[in-house]
Amino acid sequence: MAEPSSFPPPGAAAELEEGSALTPKFDADGLVTAVASDAASGEVLMVAHMNAEALQQTIATGEAWYFSRARRALWRKGETSGHTQRVVELRVDCDQDAVWLKVEQEVAACHTGRRSCFYRAVPLGQKGRAVKLELRGERLFDPKGADKKP
């Protein structure tokens, strides 16, 4: 595992947005938001978080590392389940507080056994409190023993 390390501090908006230096804007908990999508289909697979070390490990290894907020621990995606993510391309957003990973996902991203964590659709055009979700994804594996969602 890499030693704890850091990126240069974020500058003003113009530098953050138009500069060529990676200077992530970590939040009060030291995290940026990470969105992983399927490099082939474009399907969004999951939303998670990275601390500086997770981001550096992802950059160094080309595999997706995250930081589990629940477990307060660095986490290589798939380290227990085998459902790893090979990063095809990594992007950072305008204000450098979010990253987007295009990945090749082994089997399934979601700890419930579905390919994507976003396996339920919210019907549009409703105004009430009670919104009924519609299932969109099927289970690809038995969730017992898989990565726990942080």
Added chain:
Amino acid sequence: MAEPSSFPPPGAAAELEEGSALTPKFDADGLVTAVASDAASGEVLMVAHMNAEALQQTIATGEAWYFSRARRALWRKGETSGHTQRVVELRVDCDQDAVWLKVEQEVAACHTGRRSCFYRAVPLGQKGRAVKLELRGERLFDPKGADKKP
């Protein structure tokens, strides 16, 4: 504008993950993470946040509404720039603290003038602090007068 309103409170994990009720798990600031991607290309356009009202307005109108953390205000995407997002499909993730919007984006999503906020790639395989970003997106409009990124 809709009156302030709320969703049913989130239940235990089994209910959150397998239930058919939308019970968003808002964070301490009352927000969920929202990822918008291009319904046609699958490109991730932006990451933002929604409070209960933004989510309800999105569901009711089929247009993307967000909550600006910087301005502490509800925000209809494109209300000043005209660069609106028509929601083709809305999904919620396993633990209901993130939503994914597949959208038809008018012109460009990013306040810097690019189609996507993720217009810079992070090269992989590097181990140092100094990571040089590579431009991937071109400007589609003059950023003056566009929506401000929250």
